Each structure stands twice: as structure tokens, then as C-alpha cells.
Amino acid sequence: MIIVTGGTGQLGRLVVEALLARMPAAGVGVSVRDPRKAEDLAARGVRVRRGDFTDPAGLAHAFEGAAQVLVVSVDAFGNEGVRAHRAAIGAAVAAGARRVLYTSHMGASPASRFQACRDHAATEEVLRTCGVPYTSLRNGFYASSALHFLTDGVVSGRVALPEDGPVSWTAHTDLADAAAATLADEGRFDGPTPPLTAGEALTFADIATAASALTGRTIERITTPDDAFRDQLTSHGVPAGTADALLSVFTASRAGEFAAVDPTLTTLIGRPPLALPDLLHRSLTTT
Numbered sequence: 164m165i166i167v168t169g170g171t172g173q174l175g176r177l178v179v180e181a182l183l184a185r186m187p188a189a190g191v192g193v194s195v196r197d198p199r200k201a202e203d204l205a206a207r208g209v210r211v212r213r214g215d216f217t218d219p220a221g222l223a224h225a226f227e228g229a230a231q232v233l234v235v236s237v238d239a240f241g242n243e244g245v246r247a248h249r250a251a252i253g254a255a256v257a258a259g260a261r262r263v264l265y266t267s268h269m270g271a272s273p274a275s276r277f278q279a280c281r282d283h284a285a286t287e288e289v290l291r292t293c294g295v296p297y298t299s300l301r302n303g304f305y306a307s308s309a310l311h312f313l314t315d316g317v318v319s320g321r322v323a324l325p326e327d328g329p330v331s332w333t334a335h336t337d338l339a340d341a342a343a344a345t346l347a348d349e350g351r352f353d354g355p356t357p358p359l360t361a362g363e364a365l366t367f368a369d370i371a372t373a374a375s376a377l378t379g380r381t382i383e384r385i386t387t388p389d390d391a392f393r394d395q396l397t398s399h400g401v402p403a404g405t406a407d408a409l410l411s412v413f414t415a416s417r418a419g420e421f422a423a424v425d426p427t428l429t430t431l432i433g434r435p436p437l438a439l440p441d442l443l444h445r446s447l448t449t450t
Contacts, residue, residue, distance in 0.1 A: 164228050165346050166192045166260075168214060168251060169235040171200040173307075174266065177339030178233065178346075179204065185347050194225035216247035222254035229260045231346055236266045236286070240278050240408050248286040252293050262349060265290055266342065267299040269331065269358035269423060276415040278408045287355065298352045300342055303333030303360035303428070304421050306442050308412070313370060316382055317447070322371045323385040325392045325410065328417035329364035331424050334437040337361070341431040357427040361436040364422045373440040377447055389413070 170193025
């Protein structure tokens with residue numbers, strides 16, 4: 164059985180749907196904090212069990228009988244996130260899984276300027292020493308983050324953000340399909356994958372130009388000083404640590420940490436990945 168953690172989350176749910184398109188539901192299980200949110204999956208034959216990374220006994224039950232476990236990374240920075248991932252990896256190994264997979268990041272490195280990428284690197288080290296084969300899915304930067312940063316700019320006509328660099332913004336749906344393909348073809352990747360990215364790397368100047376073309380009005384890219392951006396976030400109630408982490412996205416991107424473009428994702432999903440302008444068009448036409 165293949166177990167997906169966070170099976171009701173944004174990425175996890177898409178992975179489950181992609182798996183169900185490839186295999187019978189009886190071969191798929193989800194580990195979720197609130198099984199009520201997965202009742203529709205249970206009705207389709209998916210095994211639904213409660214699993215919380217802070218509850219070892221619950222994880223043992225959620226992972227029972229697993230051949231492979233996909234650990235979807237949690238939305239937490241620093242030791243909290245790495246501790247949660249370590250618990251899930253240990254529980255998967257203890258449950259007898261023959262392979263553990265993890266949703267990492269294309270920029271994973273202990274030297275990254277982005278906190279999340281340092282956390283992913285620390286989790287990859289846990290995987291490397293966990294005692295069973297593993298696959299670290301080095302996902303491209305989620306395109307939804309770019310769309311979130313752009314939201315106010317589309318309304319105001321000004322994309323005011325710190326200086327950035329090119330980023331291979333990549334769609335959740337494509338990354339979910341890649342995860343499902345990797346799970347279905349067990350052993351295709353041992354260790355970290357190549358960067359799983361869309362076909363081009365774009366700056367926010369590029370994105371503002373695309374948004375201007377789509378909306379028919381000028382959307383200007385304004386460079387905000389780093390300190391001013393951080394102060395703006397904290398003045399709106401964003402915790403200082405989170406503000407620092409968001410700022411580090413720009414620090415890392417202008418150092419080129421997310422600029423790589425690789426064909427592996429295209430090969431895995433059998434089609435060109437969605438481009439950010441296409442996702443932007445979808446976003447604009449549904450709001």
C-alpha cells in the first residue's frame with residue numbers, strides 16, 4: 164500500500180487523485196489529522212486513518228502495512244518542521260515501509276539563504292541515514308506563492324516587492340502528477356531527484372509584464388528595499404520570524420538559487436508543465 168501524509172492538503176490531495184488515476188483505491192491510504200475531511204476519499208475506497216507527526220502511536224497505525232510512504236513536508240520553519248519530518252520518517256521505517264519519499268525543494272542546501280531550503284536539507288540528511296531506500300522529490304518553487312505575492316499588484320497596478328531573481332515557478336498539479344508517477348515506478352529515483360521544474364524561470368518583472376498583457380493595463384514592477392518590506396509585513400501582524408523567512412525568498416532568488424530549469428518534470432508527467440502565465444490567466448479569469 165502507498166500512504167500519503169497530509170492527504171487532504173493542497174499538494175497531498177492532488178497526489179492522491181493522481182494515484183487513483185493510476186491504480187485501484189485499495190492500494191492507496193492517507194494519513195490525515197482530521198479524517199472527517201477525507202470522508203469522500205474513504206467512500207471511494209481509500210484507506211483513511213488519523214496520523215499526526217506529534218503522535219507516534221497514531222503514525223504507527225496510519226502507516227500500518229505501508230510499502231511506500233510519501234511524507235509531504237509540513238508548513239513550519241526551523242526545528243519544528245525538521246522534528247516533524249524526522250518523526251514521520253522514523254514511523255514509516257518502523258512500520259516496515261521499503262521506501263520513504265519526501266517532498267523537498269529544488270534549492271535544498273544547508274547553505275541556502277532561504278530557511279525552508281535549509282530545513283529541507285536537514286530532512287534529506289535524516290532520510291539519507293534512515294536505513295531504507297528513499298526518494299527526495301526536489302520540487303520547483305510553488306507557483307501559488309508567486310500568484311499570492313502578485314494579488315495586490317493586479318488590483319493596484321504596482322507589484323512592490325524586494326529585488327528578486329529568476330525562479331522556476333511550478334504548478335502543484337504538475338508536481339503531484341510527478342510524485343504519483345514516481346510512486347508508481349518505485350525505485351526510479353534513489354536519493355534526491357533532479358530539480359522538478361517548469362520550463363522557464365521568471366522574475367517578478369517578467370510576471371508583471373505578463374499580467375499587463377493579460378489584463379490590458381500596465382502593472383508596474385517596483386523594487387522595495389528589504390527593510391521596508393520586512394517592516395511592512397510585521398506592521399500587518401506577520402511574526403518577525405515569518406517575515407524574515409518571506410524576505411529570504413527574495414534574497415535566495417537574486418542569488419540564483421531557484422533559477423535552474425530541468426526537463427525531468429516534463430519526462431515524468433509526459434507533457435510540458437504549466438507555465439506561470441497560464442496559471443496567472445486561470446487565476447485572473449476565476450476571480
